[in-house]
Amino acid sequence: NAGVMQNPRHLVRRRGQEARLRCSPMKGHSHVYWYRQLPEEGLKFMVYLQKENIIDESGMPKERFSAEFPKEGPSILRIQQVVRGDSAAYFCASSPPGSRNTGELFFGEGSRLTVL
Amino acid sequence: GDSVTQMEGPVTLSEEAFLTINCTYTATGYPSLFWYVQYPGEGLQLLLKATKADDKGSNKGFEATYRKETTSFHLEKGSVQVSDSAVYFCALSGPNTGNQFYFGTGTSLTVIP
Numbered sequence: 001n002a003g004v005m006q007n008p009r010h011l012v013r014r015r016g017q018e019a020r021l022r023c024s025p026m027k028g029h030s031h032v033y034w035y036r037q038l039p040e041e042g043l044k045f046m047v048y049l050q051k052e053n054i055i056d057e058s059g060m061p062k063e064r065f066s067a068e069f070p071k072e073g074p075s076i077l078r079i080q081q082v083v084r085g086d087s088a089a090y091f092c093a094s095s096p097p098g099s100r101n102t103g104e105l106f107f108g109e110g111s112r113l114t115v116l
Numbered sequence: 117g118d119s120v121t122q123m124e125g126p127v128t129l130s131e132e133a134f135l136t137i138n139c140t141y142t143a144t145g146y147p148s149l150f151w152y153v154q155y156p157g158e159g160l161q162l163l164l165k166a167t168k169a170d171d172k173g174s175n176k177g178f179e180a181t182y183r184k185e186t187t188s189f190h191l192e193k194g195s196v197q198v199s200d201s202a203v204y205f206c207a208l209s210g211p212n213t214g215n216q217f218y219f220g221t222g223t224s225l226t227v228i229p
Contacts, residue, residue, distance in 0.1 A: 004159075033217065042221030043160070043205060056216060091159055093217075104150070105217055107159035 002027065005074075006092050006108035014116050019079040019086070021111045025094030032075045033105065034067060037089045046090075049075060050097075082115045089113075118143045122206045122220035129196055129227050137191040137223045139180075139206035147210030149173075149182050149189040154203045154222070163191075163204070196227045 005024040013019050025032050034046040045059040049069040060067065064082075069075040079086055089112045093105040123138040141149065148167045152160040164173030169184035178193045191204060206220040 035219075043219045045216070045219070048216060093160075104162050104165065105152075105160075107152075107161065109159045 004092055004094050004106050004108035006090075006111050008111060009109065010112050010114070012114045012116060013082050015083055016081050019082050019113055019115075021077040021079075021090050021092075021113070022074040023077070023092030023094075023108060024074040025092075026096075026106050028096055029094035029106070030097045031095045032069050033093045033095075034075070034077050035091045035093065037091060037110070039088070043091070046077070079113075082113070084115045087113055087115045118147065118208060118210075118216075118218050120206050120208055120218050120220040122204075123223055124221070125203075126224040126226060129225070131198055131227055131229050132195045133227075135191070135193040135196045135200075135225070137204055137206075137225070139189045139191065139220060141187050141189065141206075141208050143187075143208055143210065145210055146184075147208040149180070150207040150209070150217075151178070151180055151189070151191050152205040152207060152219075154205065156202070160205060196225070198227045198229055201225055201227050 007022050030051050032049045035043045037043050047060050047067045048056040052071050064080045066078045089110045091110045093107045095105055119142045121140050150165045151163040153163045154160045164175040166173040166182035169182055172181045180189050180191045203222045203224045205222045207217050209217045
């Protein structure tokens with residue numbers, strides 16, 4: 001059973017370009033979370049999604065950032081017009097729905113974005 | 117709102133030393149408490165958890181006890197190894213958090229031979 005898959009693992013963008021980060025949750029998981037980890041800082045919640053729904057986006061910057069989790073395909077975190085301050089590791093995590101939820105999050109290995 | 121506060125690092129210990137990383141929480145209701153570990157260059161993975169008061173989670177020689185009276189979930193290990201060098205995150209989640217997980221800021225541990 002494959003774990004949470006994130007790609008790309010490393011992404012380099014120039015200021016003003018767009019970054020798209022993908023996350024395929026574990027099989028059977030319908031909840032996806034995105035977190036950002038800045039150098040020397042902790043893990044910051046960004047957004048929590050279920051299939052076709054954004055449940056909580058209170059951690060997402062209001063501009064340039066968006067996330068989706070379509071009925072088919074991976075979850076996508078999109079950053080438009082990237083700036084140097086967006087350089088970070090972005091982690092995706094998933095969990096199963098309802099009664100199968102043991103309260104554990106399963107994390108991917110992260111996507112490391114570098115903005116030049 | 118719900119939150120987790122953990123001891124700031126970095127922490128540097130010699131091999132076989134005793135480890136304690138403090139974690140306290142604020143929550144409505146009765147959340148589950150977790151410790152996650154992040155090894156260099158990797159994602160987080162669950163180390164241990166406790167789902168109710170007085171439960172003790174344990175794994176790989178690490179232990180933490182859910183203390184409702186002190187709202188704490190301190191991580192301990194009696195004898196650390198070099199391979200334990202990592203960043204440790206305390207977290208909580210529960211029925212009152214809407215499946216949301218709240219993480220502490222992480223504590224970096226370096227174990228030297």
